[in-house]
Amino acid sequence: MGKIQAAITAVNAWAPDSRLTNDDLAKTLDTSDEWISSRTGIKERRILTDKNLGTSDMAANAIKGLFAKTKLSADDIDCLICATATPDVVFPSTACAIADKTNIQNAFCFDVMAACSGFLYSLVTAAKYIETGTCKKVLVVGADKMSAILDYADRRTCVLFGDGAGVVLLEPSTEGYGIIDSILKCDGRGRHYLHMKAGGSVKPASHETVENKEHFVYQDGHTVFKYATKNMADVTADVMARNHLTADDIAWLVPHQANKRIIEATAKRVGLDEKKITVNINKYGNTTNASIPLCLWEWEKQLKRDDNLILSAFGAGFTWGSIYMKWGYSTP
Numbered sequence: 001m002g003k004i005q006a007a008i009t010a011v012n013a014w015a016p017d018s019r020l021t022n023d024d025l026a027k028t029l030d031t032s033d034e035w036i037s038s039r040t041g042i043k044e045r046r047i048l049t050d051k052n053l054g055t056s057d058m059a060a061n062a063i064k065g066l067f068a069k070t071k072l073s074a075d076d077i078d079c080l081i082c083a084t085a086t087p088d089v090v091f092p093s094t095a096c097a098i099a100d101k102t103n104i105q106n107a108f109c110f111d112v113m114a115a116c117s118g119f120l121y122s123l124v125t126a127a128k129y130i131e132t133g134t135c136k137k138v139l140v141v142g143a144d145k146m147s148a149i150l151d152y153a154d155r156r157t158c159v160l161f162g163d164g165a166g167v168v169l170l171e172p173s174t175e176g177y178g179i180i181d182s183i184l185k186c187d188g189r190g191r192h193y194l195h196m197k198a199g200g201s202v203k204p205a206s207h208e209t210v211e212n213k214e215h216f217v218y219q220d221g222h223t224v225f226k227y228a229t230k231n232m233a234d235v236t237a238d239v240m241a242r243n244h245l246t247a248d249d250i251a252w253l254v255p256h257q258a259n260k261r262i263i264e265a266t267a268k269r270v271g272l273d274e275k276k277i278t279v280n281i282n283k284y285g286n287t288t289n290a291s292i293p294l295c296l297w298e299w300e301k302q303l304k305r306d307d308n309l310i311l312s313a314f315g316a317g318f319t320w321g322s323i324y325m326k327w328g329y330s331t332p
């Protein structure tokens with residue numbers, strides 16, 4: 001028997017129906033469809049408009065859809081990891097709320113916070129539970145309600161993000177499928193360039209923090225762009241080199257969807273044709289932790305057993321990383 005690897009055996013995603021287009025934003029902001037689409041590749045994004053719903057509701061919808069698709073039951077799951085930057089509440093974890101809403105009762109559940117790299121960090125964490133034999137069925141869900149932390153009067157940030165959720169099921173494979181290698185990175189000196197200024201233990205919410213709009217995304221877009229472009233390209237090239245892979249060996253690059261120009265820079269660096277890159281930023285914007293599983297879900301029918309995939313991301317922190325995996329199934 002080969003060594004145990006963690007393979008993705010099912011994928012699902014869920015995004016709200018409500019669409020916010022660039023033209024919609026241009027009605028209230030000094031911006032335009034031309035500016036947003038040429039700088040970012042984004043045309044529209046989905047918004048969870050029901051004020052009573054949060055990140056866990058979108059994640060629960062994605063998971064219920066996965067259960068329906070796979071005939072799996074909630075009792076089969078032994079671990080649930082939720083990657084999110086927009087938890088329902090500071091504590092307890094959003095994973096606990098998701099477990100409640102999906103009736104998952106035989107699993108240990110926790111959140112991972114690595115901003116836009118959170119889905120990759122979570123996948124690698126989940127893989128360890130599978131590889132060591134601790135778990136047999138792990139759900140990794142990436143979900144964010146970015147609209148809850150955006151200032152819709154700030155054209156520099158609100159145009160970039162959208163809401164959504166995606167989930168994958170990880171199971172053991174002894175046939176060489178699943179996660180083969182990964183590189184995860186962090187440089188904490190970057191944390192001030194993309195963050196929320198208040199609401200945590202250092203600066204709890206107060207009248208003053210609300211008046212100063214410190215509960216919204218703050219971003220120095222230019223600096224983030226510079227580091228994202230270099231680091232996502234570097235780590236993608238590094239994981240390929242370490243596994244002796246050339247562009248010809250790769251079926252798909254599945255990048256985090258923050259900016260089309262960042263994605264193109266990564267593809268160019270490793271010599272990948274644009275036909276091999278999953279890009280749906282035009283429809284969803286940057287959904288933070290949901291972007292990679294949203295791509296896997298949308299491209300699922302095109303992914304074939306034995307395909308080599310590279311998943312890459314960069315996010316606040318700074319955090320970034322890349323995973324090399326062999327896809328384990330073809331959809332009939």
Ligand code: COA
Pocket residue numbers: 030031032035036039040116155156157159220221222224225228258259262286314315316
């Ligand atoms: N519409 C119109 N003008 C806008 C605008 C908008 N939505 N947002 C910013 N501008 C203006 C700026 O105010 C600035 O004007 P000024 O020179 O008069 O001050 C000008 O456009 C240029 O801004 P700049 O920030 O230099 O643009 P850019 O080419 O760097 O693109 C981003 C801005 C945000 C698209 C780009 O920096 C980016 O993608 N950064 C990384 C974002 C990211 O990936 N974040 C998540 C990481 S996971």
